[in-house]
Amino acid sequence: MNMVKCIDIKKHFPIRRGYLKGAAGFLKALDGVSIEIEKGKTLGLVGESGCGKTTLGKIILGIIKPDSGRVELETNKLQVIFQDPHNSLDPKMRVKDILSEGLILNKESKERIGGKIKDALDLVRLPQNALARYPHQFSGGERQRIAIARAVLTEPELVVCDEPVSSLDITIQLQILELLKDIQKRFSMTYLFISHDLRVVRHMAEDIAVMQHGRIVEKGPTRKVYSEPSHPYTKILLSSVLGIIK
Amino acid sequence: MILDLIRNKMAFAGLLFIVLILLFALFAPAIATNDPSKVDASSILSAPSRDHIFGTDMLGRDIFSRIVYGSRISLSIGFIAVGIAVLIGIVFGSVSGYYGGRVDSAMMRFVDIMLCFPTFFLILAVIAVLEPSIFNIMVVIGATSWMGVARLVRAEVLTLKERDYVAAARVMGASDLWIITKHLIPNAIGPVLVSATLGVGGAILVESALSFLGIGVQPPTPSWGNILMDGKSTLGVAWWLTIYPGIFILLTVLAYNLLGEGLRDILEPRLKER
Numbered sequence: 001m002n003m004v005k006c007i008d009i010k011k012h013f014p015i016r017r018g019y020l021k022g023a024a025g026f027l028k029a030l031d032g033v034s035i036e037i038e039k040g041k042t043l044g045l046v047g048e049s050g051c052g053k054t055t056l057g058k059i060i061l062g063i064i065k066p067d068s069g070r071v072e073l074e075t076n077k078l079q080v081i082f083q084d085p086h087n088s089l090d091p092k093m094r095v096k097d098i099l100s101e102g103l104i105l106n107k108e109s110k111e112r113i114g115g116k117i118k119d120a121l122d123l124v125r126l127p128q129n130a131l132a133r134y135p136h137q138f139s140g141g142e143r144q145r146i147a148i149a150r151a152v153l154t155e156p157e158l159v160v161c162d163e164p165v166s167s168l169d170i171t172i173q174l175q176i177l178e179l180l181k182d183i184q185k186r187f188s189m190t191y192l193f194i195s196h197d198l199r200v201v202r203h204m205a206e207d208i209a210v211m212q213h214g215r216i217v218e219k220g221p222t223r224k225v226y227s228e229p230s231h232p233y234t235k236i237l238l239s240s241v242l243g244i245i246k
Numbered sequence: 247m248i249l250d251l252i253r254n255k256m257a258f259a260g261l262l263f264i265v266l267i268l269l270f271a272l273f274a275p276a277i278a279t280n281d282p283s284k285v286d287a288s289s290i291l292s293a294p295s296r297d298h299i300f301g302t303d304m305l306g307r308d309i310f311s312r313i314v315y316g317s318r319i320s321l322s323i324g325f326i327a328v329g330i331a332v333l334i335g336i337v338f339g340s341v342s343g344y345y346g347g348r349v350d351s352a353m354m355r356f357v358d359i360m361l362c363f364p365t366f367f368l369i370l371a372v373i374a375v376l377e378p379s380i381f382n383i384m385v386v387i388g389a390t391s392w393m394g395v396a397r398l399v400r401a402e403v404l405t406l407k408e409r410d411y412v413a414a415a416r417v418m419g420a421s422d423l424w425i426i427t428k429h430l431i432p433n434a435i436g437p438v439l440v441s442a443t444l445g446v447g448g449a450i451l452v453e454s455a456l457s458f459l460g461i462g463v464q465p466p467t468p469s470w471g472n473i474l475m476d477g478k479s480t481l482g483v484a485w486w487l488t489i490y491p492g493i494f495i496l497l498t499v500l501a502y503n504l505l506g507e508g509l510r511d512i513l514e515p516r517l518k519e520r
């Protein structure tokens with residue numbers, strides 16, 4: 001069963017030169033993209049920066065509207081984990097308020113929120129005294145754990161992970177990836193895992209979609225795409241990290 | 247932040263003077279040496295002495311006591327006028343910046359229009375039509391000085407609304423009002439605080455100028471501006487009537503400016519030296 005189905009999504013951003021002139025051209029961020037994500041599975045979305053990966057994630061989340069095409073979701077319980085945990089946590093909020101935001105918006109009672117927050121901190125292995133602190137008092141990896149805790153708290157069925165480990169040290173990356181996998185298994189969540197890092201995607205995703213210039217050029221089971229890539233762009237991407245992959 | 251403030255000598259001096267004036271205003275009855283409205287025919291225009299440290303005016307009223315009581319009026323006008331300006335500015339600026347597009351264009355053109363009026367003459371005209379009460383003065387000063395705050399808040403909101411934590415809140419189902427009040431305004435408040443501090447000095451100055459022209463705070467209520475005005479006709483024979491309130495206005499406005507600039511250096515380092 002598919003959790004997400006995107007059908008022929010198009011999104012063009014006008015390029016403006018000057019204040020009064022109309023669009024000088026269009027940046028085709030997404031040019032007819034169709035993907036499906038199976039329930040409980042992870043789809044890895046790879047491609048170089050600027051190829052439209054993030055735009056697709058935001059369209060699935062409903063933050064931006066596509067120009068044409070359809071997104072069919074099996075759930076409305078969505079969550080997101082962003083690349084830069086500095087930018088994704090409100091610097092003026094204590095961790096307690098960051099974590100309870102989604103629950104307050106879901107109109108949960110105060111007592112239940114308190115208990116859930118504590119459990120979530122245990123889940124991402126952060127100490128309870130983190131609650132009274134502000135995001136800037138944590139390291140990058142710890143902040144990403146806070147972002148993961150916030151995402152898990154609202155019990156989402158689909159999580160868009162937009163380069164969740166790209167800004168972290170390599171040793172921390174693995175910890176966070178394992179945490180994400182662990183949580184996915186425990187709560188049977190579906191992931192859209194966006195990354196430019198093929199090693200990370202191989203670690204995380206059962207299926208993979210390769211994107212170039214706003215189009216999906218290749219998709220299929222991760223193992224198959226990695227062992228016998230059919231599109232030249234996939235081959236280039238793979239050969240650039242070949243030494244490490246093999 | 248408080249440590250930074252103490253380290254910044256000029257800002258700290260400003261803060262100390264502001265605290266002193268605040269104490270004047272709060273404990274006026276204890277600090278004033280005389281009843282500020284008591285007329286004393288036996289000591290008209292007497293020079294500063296031990297009984298009247300700042301001298302007396304042409305009705306024999308004690309200038310020091312009038313200045314102490316006047317600080318209540320001048321400060322509350324400063325605070326409340328700026329409070330009104332900040333409130334309007336924050337609402338206007340955050341709505342304009344958040345919704346963007348045509349709403350933003352229309353609202354910002356309105357700000358441009360408001361900035362075209364020579365504010366002081368606008369205030370003069372409004373006060374001339376309404377009656378010059380303390381309440382009216384506060385409201386009019388506030389209603390004509392919010393544009394800077396609105397522009398500041400809008401500029402902040404324009405960048406803040408692109409932050410990922412705003413997107414995350416939206417994914418969790420937050421409304422526009424929630425995002426504006428919980429995420430955007432708290433993060434935009436730094437520069438507003440600076441501008442408000444500088445604004446209090448400006449508002450006190452406007453009040454003084456209005457009172458000096460006789461359309462501000464009406465006698466016998468003392469304000470620094472109208473004590474100054476009382477002195478202008480006797481400047482040749484009784485300098486203390488003009489000099490002392492003038493010094494208080496000068497020092498207070500200076501103190502707010504120093505504190506405001508100090509806060510700006512601490513809270514908004516990127517705006518330094520601009």
